Amino acid sequence: MDRAQKEKVVEELGQIFESSGVVVVSHYEGLTVAEMQDLRAQMREAGGSVRVAKNRLAKIALEGTPAAGIADLMAGMTVLSFSEDPVAAAKVADGYAKSNDKFVILGGTMGENLLDADGVKAVAKMPSREELIASIVGCIGAPASNIAGAIGAPASNIASILSSIEEKAEAA
Numbered sequence: 001m002d003r004a005q006k007e008k009v010v011e012e013l014g015q016i017f018e019s020s021g022v023v024v025v026s027h028y029e030g031l032t033v034a035e036m037q038d039l040r041a042q043m044r045e046a047g048g049s050v051r052v053a054k055n056r057l058a059k060i061a062l063e064g065t066p067a068a069g070i071a072d073l074m075a076g077m078t079v080l081s082f083s084e085d086p087v088a089a090a091k092v093a094d095g096y097a098k099s100n101d102k103f104v105i106l107g108g109t110m111g112e113n114l115l116d117a118d119g120v121k122a123v124a125k126m127p128s129r130e131e132l133i134a135s136i137v138g139c140i141g142a143p144a145s146n147i148a149g150a151i152g153a154p155a156s157n158i159a160s161i162l163s164s165i166e167e168k169a170e171a172a
Helices: 003-019 033-045 055-062 068-073 088-099 117-125 129-171
Strands: 022-027 048-051 078-083 104-110 113-116
Touching (some): 033 078, 033 088, 048 088, 055 068, 055 078, 088 104, 104 117, 113 117
């Protein structure tokens, strides 16, 4: 890799560290190509990405960013999992670590907050942006459906009362 390519990689990594909602640093020693492709596919499906980069270049990219504290985690065979959604990458990485012993979460960052491995697991347990939006919409929609049901119920009750009165009149 020549100097221009290295500068490009450092710039790309810097953008990742600045714009991502969460960055998870993990060891991936021993993963097969198929397992790594599976991780990439799961991350892509959740709206995130996986990036393997040289630790030296990642440390250079971390300088001066709020995530600079994770530079200590950059040792050995590390992989970066990241997403704009502050929960998505952590959820996928945690789930993948549970199913594959070769994938070990070291820590990460969520904005300016540094996370250890337990912190990443705690973030993974939080609801994602989509889940929060769905629950908010459900809360907003529930009263409206209750009102519609309440408005419609008296009409159906009146109709059933009228039909029973008609039945009694015909019987008499």
